Each structure stands twice: as structure tokens, then as C-alpha cells.
Amino acid sequence: MNVHVAPPAKPALLDADALVRSARTVIATEAASIRALEPRIGPSFVEACRMILGCAGRVVVTGMGKSGHVGRKIAATLASTGTPAFFVHPGEASHGDLGMILPQDIVLALSNSGETDEVLFILPVLKRQGIPLIAITGNERSSLADQADVHLDASISAEACPLGLAPTASTTAALVMGDALAIALLEARGFTSEDFARSHPAGSLGRRLLLHIGDVMHTGEGIPVVAPDASLTAALMEMTRKHLGMTAVVDAERRLLGVFTDGDLRRALDDEDVDLRGATVAELMTRGPKTIGADKLAIEAAQMMEKHQIHALLVVDERQRVVGALNIHDLLRARVV
Missing domain, CATH: 3.40.50.10490 (Glucose-6-phosphate isomerase like protein; domain 1)
Incomplete structure (x- = not known):
């Protein structure tokens, strides 16, 4: 049996002023x-x-x-x-x-x-x-x-x-x-806002107020480290393996001496007086780099990176020994920024 279906009615012209009123x-x-x-x-x-x-x-x-x-x-x-x-x-x-x-x-x-x-x-x-x-x-x-x-x-x-x-x-x-x-x-x-964050751990505020550096940093073999007498080649290989765009330069007790970054490499390449083949990483590194503690909030790392226009941080303990490392991509993955 054929059933006749009426076509849909055409909508009346909308009165914009009436809708707003x-x-x-x-x-x-x-x-x-x-x-x-x-x-x-x-x-x-x-x-x-x-x-x-x-x-x-x-x-x-x-x-x-x-x-x-x-x-x-x-x-x-x-x-x-x-x-x-x-x-x-x-x-x-x-x-x-x-x-x-x-x-x-x-x-x-x-x-x-x-x-x-x-x-x-x-x-x-x-x-x-x-x-x-x-x-x-x-x-x-x-x-x-x-x-x-x-x-x-x-x-x-x-x-x-x-x-x-x-x-x-x-x-x-x-x-x-x-x-x-x-x-x-x-x-x-x-x-408090901290109390609110505890009931919203998956939310933006929760991550900002609850996530600590220790939760997102690279540890152990994931930390890029070289000795001060390492060659430029060795430093670059360590940076490549660890994918953080930098490497810590540490002494025998793993105390931080400096950091060697992509920026240090570019500056060395632009300096005609630097012997890239014979230079050690200690000659090219940045001394007194910015660091952070593992107990700090991850959002503090993001704020520090933004303030100092850097993309990675080394994490040190109270004796200035390197215990971790992170970069901006770690914070992005954790949705802190």
C-alpha cells in the first residue's frame, strides 16, 4: 500500500529583531x-x-x-x-x-x-x-x-x-x-584550591596543583649526563639518545657542573676561535644552569621555562646531584601546559 507523506512545511521567515527581543x-x-x-x-x-x-x-x-x-x-x-x-x-x-x-x-x-x-x-x-x-x-x-x-x-x-x-x-x-x-x-x-584539585585530579586545575616534578621527570638511564672531559661528539650522541635537547655535565659524584644544550652548540659553531674537534664539553657548556627540585609542582617548571626562555630543566637534590631531567614536551604530555 502506498502511503502519502506530506512534504515538510517551509519554515517561516525569521524575524531577527523578534528573536533578539x-x-x-x-x-x-x-x-x-x-x-x-x-x-x-x-x-x-x-x-x-x-x-x-x-x-x-x-x-x-x-x-x-x-x-x-x-x-x-x-x-x-x-x-x-x-x-x-x-x-x-x-x-x-x-x-x-x-x-x-x-x-x-x-x-x-x-x-x-x-x-x-x-x-x-x-x-x-x-x-x-x-x-x-x-x-x-x-x-x-x-x-x-x-x-x-x-x-x-x-x-x-x-x-x-x-x-x-x-x-x-x-x-x-x-x-x-x-x-x-x-x-x-x-x-x-x-x-582551598588544593582541596578542589584533589577532587578533580583529571582536570586542568588538578594537574596544576597535584602533579609534581617527580611525577613527570626522566630518571635513571633516561637522564642525559656526560663527564666534563667528554668530547663534543660524545655530548651530542648522549643528547641524541635521550631526546631532551641537552645533557647535564656532572662530576664523579654526579654533582651538576653545567649543562650543554642545542643553544651552546650553535654558539660554538658560530665562534671561529673554538676548536670543535679538540674541545671538551666543559669548555662549551653553560655554567650555573637553572634547576628545580623533584618535590616542586610541575607547573612551576613550566613557569620557570617561560620566564627564562628555556625548553628543558635538570632536577637536582639538596647536594646538587642530578636526579632527573624534563623538557617542555614532558609538560605538554602531562597536560600541565
Whole structure:
């Protein structure tokens, strides 16, 4: 049987000015909703922070629909800023996931109406366990607000949606209230950038604050080293084998005497007074080169290379013995730069 399929309708001509007006109206409406939150930050907010700071367990965030999406983000923000937290779907909670919530936890429930059935359904169980409840709603006279130990008012005057149907300004207000909680708790805990990095080890900040020279440097046979009486040929062969564009010049106890680099080679080639066949590497090396300790952060090596316009560093111990080497490519591979 042949089925007739109607061709797709041609899109109406877009009114650029109308699109811009619409977008600006949304932004203005949501910005006004955020500004309206500021005067509501007071005793209830402080009490919510005190409850969470005194919690021996975790903050369990819950919410349905768009409030659930916001709740997941709030839980993630809390967890990454020093407040252990996770999200539980209220519909799944009544089918077994309530077992994830322990008596020492706190529940943070989100619902714009404050009348979400799936959220209200689990409240009696939480109450019987003595689990404290913090609610973020847009209706301070709602059932959820009434049953909460602390209610945070995230009400709005209007949604940004012209139909008044799609959650827009209301979800923005709830999200901002959650962010306000997370950051206030972060500051109250004295949470630092180093603490943040420990929970984000794979991120850019984590690598910058956690990765040390000892984690990225070449060691052992990977370190280019020659004796001071080595010939230019021997030094070049060592540089070629180790692929770092330089070699350390060390004494019998491996103490650093200098460094011979590609730049030193170019300068020697330009100097007509240098006997390249008979010169030792000690005559051509750079004395007093820049060095770094293995316990320093890798980002410090990157900063040193940038400041002094060099591409490699030798790593020395407290007795100036060479224990490692690295170049800019090692930092690039480690995604420090």
C-alpha cells in the first residue's frame, strides 16, 4: 500500500529583531528572579548551613523532573566543593533507593510547587528515621515547605516562558540558591584550591596543583649526563639518545657542573676561535644552569621555562646531584601546559 507523506512545511521567515527581543526578555526575567533571592538570604539560610556543617553523613539531594535535573547539579557542586553529597531520584527512592539514605544524612529536596507527589511520598519514611529535611521551593505555604526543618524560598514572580509553563526562571532561582549554599559552605569549611584539585585530579586545575616534578621527570638511564672531559661528539650522541635537547655535565659524584644544550652548540659553531674537534664539553657548556627540585609542582617548571626562555630543566637534590631531567614536551604530555 502506498502511503502519502506530506512534504515538510517551509519554515517561516525569521524575524531577527523578534528573536533578539525574546532572548533579552528571558535574560531580564531570570536576572530579576535571581536578584529577588538576595534579600531572602537570612536566618533560614544560616540554619541550613549550620545543619549541613554539623551533618556526620552526606547531603542527599532529591527532586522530580526539571527540579531533579537542577538537584543533580547542586549535588555535584556540593560534592566537588567539600560537602559530601549525591542525588537520589524520588521515584526510585520509594522502590528501594531509600536504603541509600542513612540516619546521619540530611535530605535537600527541591520542588517549585512544593507539592510534588513523588517527593512528598517519601517524607514520612524520612521523618520516622529522624533525617533532617531542607527544602527549596517556590511556595512557602506548600506541603513540602511545611514539613521541612528549614525552608529556603526560591519563589519567582513569573517564568521566562511566555506561556508560563516551561520551568525557566524557577529552575534558575533554585540552581542559584543551591550554588549559594555550596559556596557558603565552602568558605565556612576553609576549602582551598588544593582541596578542589584533589577532587578533580583529571582536570586542568588538578594537574596544576597535584602533579609534581617527580611525577613527570626522566630518571635513571633516561637522564642525559656526560663527564666534563667528554668530547663534543660524545655530548651530542648522549643528547641524541635521550631526546631532551641537552645533557647535564656532572662530576664523579654526579654533582651538576653545567649543562650543554642545542643553544651552546650553535654558539660554538658560530665562534671561529673554538676548536670543535679538540674541545671538551666543559669548555662549551653553560655554567650555573637553572634547576628545580623533584618535590616542586610541575607547573612551576613550566613557569620557570617561560620566564627564562628555556625548553628543558635538570632536577637536582639538596647536594646538587642530578636526579632527573624534563623538557617542555614532558609538560605538554602531562597536560600541565
